[in-house]
Amino acid sequence: MRGVELSEEAAADALSGLRLPHDRDVVDAFARVWWTVLAEPGDGAAGDLVARFGPERALRIALAETDDEWSTARARWQPRVKPSAVRAALDAARRSGAALLIPSDPRWPRRLSDLGAHAPHALWMRGARGGLGEAPTVAIVGARAATPYGESVAAELGAELAAAGVVVVSGAAYGIDGAAHRAALSADGRTVAFLAGGVDRAYPRGHEALLSRIAASGAVLSETPCGTAPTKWRFLSRNRLIAALADAVIVVEAGHRSGSLNTAAHAATLGRALGAVPGPVTSAASAGSHRVLREFAGVCVTSAADVWEMLGENGGAAAGRAAPDRLEGGRTDDMTRLLDALSPRAGRDPGEIARRAGFSTGDAQSLLGLAELEGRVARGEDGLWRTLRERA
């Protein structure tokens, strides 16, 4: 098959030292490595072919010399059939200590299958962490050209979420991404970086030490083979993996046409919870965040507690867990006091409610308006307020 040797022996030999589980099908794994070399990330035709026929048979079809429905795609793939390129990628992986992950591997992040035909064929991982996507996972993404405001908010979110056991995933870029990773590390939390190029290449170069620290405590991942340079297309494709791995995607700062909006669009398509941190409307660095709020109906995120709430609402991995005390804040205290001052039977006027709850009448009135919107209280014909349902 045009220089592609897929025997079990050849496959086992080629993949030695890449930390595959012993019971995995090495031919399947080796065929997947070939696919990561032949096809660009997110190539739907490649994904479709592999999904229908399995990676090995799909590879045979890809390399055939016939004229059928796959001919257009073949024209993209066949110029890349170079065994030396596969060998070089595998050698580079071994040198950098990268592991090869395939979908049948228990360490494979299950949530990536939500990408369907656009799921990656395989992943390369620096770091020893499996179970990706089992703990609640939040993507914190944003502009490289971040402001000090954006970086400090990203750092606060990253540190508080990581300290609460959330895995912080991002793209290791300068600006927001780096601030989020660094904060998670400084909180002794777990953080995961998805790269657009090979995991053996530090990109950006200035984040070489940061990437090593991420790998040491979490994971650095890529679907592109080792040695691959990042391109604009690969950055955009990488964004879908960040969105797919996360329960919630938070855009901290982003320009009007930032790549982070692409991550946000993937999150929306995948049904992931989506939020954005607002900023001044006069700041160009927040224009993209405001588009997420406005055009994608993103949740307005002002604190880690807001993100925690999103995880619960999304029914994701975090659902059912109680919010750690440190994230609860005082959000509901006022409402609790208000509801305690009401009764389902005896109607009360705002003055009396205010006295019972220890608010000014004005504050009580504001809270009554909120509670009414939430369907917890109602004002009767007599103008008096009552609670509507029993509280747990």
Place this chain on the structure above:
Amino acid sequence: MRGVELSEEAAADALSGLRLPHDRDVVDAFARVWWTVLAEPGDGAAGDLVARFGPERALRIALAETDDEWSTARARWQPRVKPSAVRAALDAARRSGAALLIPSDPRWPRRLSDLGAHAPHALWMRGARGGLGEAPTVAIVGARAATPYGESVAAELGAELAAAGVVVVSGAAYGIDGAAHRAALSADGRTVAFLAGGVDRAYPRGHEALLSRIAASGAVLSETPCGTAPTKWRFLSRNRLIAALADAVIVVEAGHRSGSLNTAAHAATLGRALGAVPGPVTSAASAGSHRVLREFAGVCVTSAADVWEMLGENGGAAAGRAAPDRLEGGRTDDMTRLLDALSPRAGRDPGEIARRAGFSTGDAQSLLGLAELEGRVARGEDGLWRTLRERA
């Protein structure tokens, strides 16, 4: 009837000089004036009684000495039965040149009827403008303790909307309210202030000159009789009138428990479009705006063009009008270029689309993601993009 003289002659005499239309029922009007003296704003029992029996008969029931379903409310109203108080209010109105508006008056703002039993019995108006609520009307509200950021955004919104023919309504307070009114005036636009006390009293005192300017080009309105001092309750009640008069309510800056949230709650209850201007999450002055975005699902407003879009979506008075050129901005230009580069038949890849549209491939990819979310384009099995529906 306990000193309340409701003959047509007495009513006509009491109301002379208050600019009522000649063909109106003066007894109905005079009974309404009595109601504004007897009942606090938003008194649901008073609204209910008047809605069921008309103001005159409702007044007779209110003043009766019997024990029935209205007894609780009577205990509130009867201590206020003082003909001298009514005379003083009418004299103060005449001195300040205020007009009396009643629901049958063609100048009455129809939209206030959305308040049902909580609609005002009558309005007092300084200024000569009728037709309130006929032009698109936007409420710009917010904190007294505004920051320079908030005031400048309020001024920009007020000026641009007023210049485009939108009536800017607010509460004449220091901070955001004042900035919005002043900007509308400086753009030679129309602006309306709702006061919590009588229109003959400048509140706050420091806005005396501003209120005179508002009255000269628009209107200063209140449901409380002249001479009435504002109270916390009256401020909150006044907020429902601001929300009811507007097609859209925009909160510019507001603290976590600001009265502006009460206006926002009224807007949500009334089904008015509701938006908020974001700010830094580190600014306490924006905490309430962020609550509007988060808890009330308010629209993220970054410019007057955003507000204009809300007016269209809301199907309010502004629906069907074209946005003035100056408000359109460049929002859709990129999307138009993208869609022009696509075809419903011939599938194209992002590279070709980028070439045709003159974008980088990355920008084309971002826009394709947005367009996909909007249901305008789709990626086929072949990985190529096509437009989904014909554009107008």
